[in-house]
Amino acid sequence: MGRHITVSGVALEIEEKGQGRPLLFLHPGEGLQPDRPWLDRLARHHRVIAPHHPGFGGSALPDWLGTVDDLAYLYLDLAAALKLENAVLAGACFGGWVAAEIAVRNTRRFAGLLLSAPLGIKVGGVTDRDITDMHAIPRADFMRLAWADPAKGEIDYTQLPETELAAIARGREALCVFGWKPYMHNPRLKRWLHRIDIPAHLLWGEQDGIVRLAYGEAWKAEIPGATLETIPAAGHYPHWEQPEAFDRALLAFTQRL
Amino acid sequence: MRTWYFSEMAYHPAWEKGLARGSLRVNFPNEIVDPREAGALLNRYLDEFALCDEAGLDIMVNEHHSTATCMTVSVPMALAVIARETRTARLLTLGNPIANRPDPVRVAEEMAWLDCLSGGRLEMGLVKGAPYEIAPANSNPGRLMRRYWEAHDLILKALSTHDGPFSWEGEFFQYRNVNIWPRPIQQPTPPVWMTGMSVETGKLAAEKGHVVGTLLSGGLAKPMYDAYRKRARELGWEAGPDRMAYAAIVGVGTTRQEGLRRADSIADYVRTAPVVAEPFTNPPGYNSIAANVAMLKAGPRAHRLVTDRDGQPIDHRTATVQQFMDTDTVFAGTPDDVFAQLQAFNTRMGGVGHLLFFGQGGYLSHQDARANITLFGKEVAPRLRELGAPAEAAA
Numbered sequence: 161m162g163r164h165i166t167v168s169g170v171a172l173e174i175e176e177k178g179q180g181r182p183l184l185f186l187h188p189g190e191g192l193q194p195d196r197p198w199l200d201r202l203a204r205h206h207r208v209i210a211p212h213h214p215g216f217g218g219s220a221l222p223d224w225l226g227t228v229d230d231l232a233y234l235y236l237d238l239a240a241a242l243k244l245e246n247a248v249l250a251g252a253c254f255g256g257w258v259a260a261e262i263a264v265r266n267t268r269r270f271a272g273l274l275l276s277a278p279l280g281i282k283v284g285g286v287t288d289r290d291i292t293d294m295h296a297i298p299r300a301d302f303m304r305l306a307w308a309d310p311a312k313g314e315i316d317y318t319q320l321p322e323t324e325l326a327a328i329a330r331g332r333e334a335l336c337v338f339g340w341k342p343y344m345h346n347p348r349l350k351r352w353l354h355r356i357d358i359p360a361h362l363l364w365g366e367q368d369g370i371v372r373l374a375y376g377e378a379w380k381a382e383i384p385g386a387t388l389e390t391i392p393a394a395g396h397y398p399h400w401e402q403p404e405a406f407d408r409a410l411l412a413f414t415q416r417l
Numbered sequence: 418m419r420t421w422y423f424s425e426m427a428y429h430p431a432w433e434k435g436l437a438r439g440s441l442r443v444n445f446p447n448e449i450v451d452p453r454e455a456g457a458l459l460n461r462y463l464d465e466f467a468l469c470d471e472a473g474l475d476i477m478v479n480e481h482h483s484t485a486t487c488m489t490v491s492v493p494m495a496l497a498v499i500a501r502e503t504r505t506a507r508l509l510t511l512g513n514p515i516a517n518r519p520d521p522v523r524v525a526e527e528m529a530w531l532d533c534l535s536g537g538r539l540e541m542g543l544v545k546g547a548p549y550e551i552a553p554a555n556s557n558p559g560r561l562m563r564r565y566w567e568a569h570d571l572i573l574k575a576l577s578t579h580d581g582p583f584s585w586e587g588e589f590f591q592y593r594n595v596n597i598w599p600r601p602i603q604q605p606t607p608p609v610w611m612t613g614m615s616v617e618t619g620k621l622a623a624e625k626g627h628v629v630g631t632l633l634s635g636g637l638a639k640p641m642y643d644a645y646r647k648r649a650r651e652l653g654w655e656a657g658p659d660r661m662a663y664a665a666i667v668g669v670g671t672t673r674q675e676g677l678r679r680a681d682s683i684a685d686y687v688r689t690a691p692v693v694a695e696p697f698t699n700p701p702g703y704n705s706i707a708a709n710v711a712m713l714k715a716g717p718r719a720h721r722l723v724t725d726r727d728g729q730p731i732d733h734r735t736a737t738v739q740q741f742m743d744t745d746t747v748f749a750g751t752p753d754d755v756f757a758q759l760q761a762f763n764t765r766m767g768g769v770g771h772l773l774f775f776g777q778g779g780y781l782s783h784q785d786a787r788a789n790i791t792l793f794g795k796e797v798a799p800r801l802r803e804l805g806a807p808a809e810a811a812a
Contacts, residue, residue: 317714329709330706332702336702337702
């Protein structure tokens, strides 16, 4: 259980761990999952601040809040409330989309932007699916596309307590509220990525079947000076599947900021 | 009890292929449809609806999308044809899937137009729609019921406002000049119906005073009807049977065997309709958190089953006619059999005023469908009309 903080009228649950440069970490659509080892690894060199998105974990989803724009302003307010300076803004998958929406608005509190397999932009033509339709494939197919080794990502839901299952169900609905249509992207975001005025680094799992490396190349082309690095033996969630390699890549990036 | 005949106008020639692929909906490519055969079937089904006027039955139409189980893609389109071919039958849409409709004012216009066309015979169902309707409509399953209620309120206001235009700036819908032409004959609006399967829906429908309908499971219907009656009483009124509706397959014949055979044929619809690819069965937000917790706990291999009157689980995909009769999904036999079964059902449910008579599933021949409608209209429906609230429910 993280601590609770109310920002702009929204009660958020936040996981906080470690010392050093602040790292605001925005989680994937699958949830934060703070019990996986990734958080401990990142906390060795950073003060990790990882909110559960509204509707996920113990964070509230008020009726008035329902777009990724709202999340961007909410987290800018959170960064201000925590008086973050010179922080790293990191986001994975859906959280990467939110991080990019923040960065095109205001980077004053951030020294660098790390995006891990972000969703959020439209690259191809009208009949091209840049982002796999995760809601139109069976769960087993999703796992095969999202993980290099799906066994590492398996969760036995039948063994979880009901409170945790309820939080998972709420989070799944919240992801739909934010990202159902247009599916997991903002058609205009790509046109504003040029506004990102801090160093940006993209991380991509070599076996990511949710968003392919070509999609990462499109991100790199739109953000001035962005760099792109791949992580072997990882799918869509390198921070979960290869936490050690993810931490090394993150540290190398933050040390040059 | 009034009787409303309905048929989903299935494209059953594709069912075998759909069952083999494990999905008859959403991701079942339409290359399998022969459009000329579809047209012939639609004409045949519409002829079956047209018989109802003579048989003294009312009519219900619903719609589904992207599926071999139902070719009715638009309730108002089907009812427009039927309205012209009938003179006395009341015409029920059950319904307009308004949480999936981008334009509620268009729905209000269509309903008003139908009410005018039919001389005020329209009954207007406003429904949430099935989970697998989310994908074809690409409507957001998150906050679905909030969108439903906003559309509901807007449609009723559009139908009942005569000094417009009015403006509407809601969470989901925005209009600056709502002023529908024509307006409906029935005022303030045609009677409103809802569908549901939960106690919560029963309560909400009672708060609006709408008719509430459910389908194919007496075990789920009873708690919902009870919740409706209880909530109505709390609000100071008695909800009679005319507020409760129930959809069931009915096969009637001159012999018991003939009635059972017809019901068995129609029941292939129920054995087929739930077969849909996994991701479309439960879009996040469609079902309650509690229902999702139960599903996660049950694990991926658990199938959702209904239970019979003894609490035994029944799998719709493989059930026999007898098993379907035990869950109140099917009523079948001679006219006397069917009347006795429905009379007992009415008593168990505490009074149901509307039977939604599922009388065509797909495989039933035109000849059998005609005979089923005609015999039911002649021998069963008149007796059902005399059936009111059971004595113990009124007490």
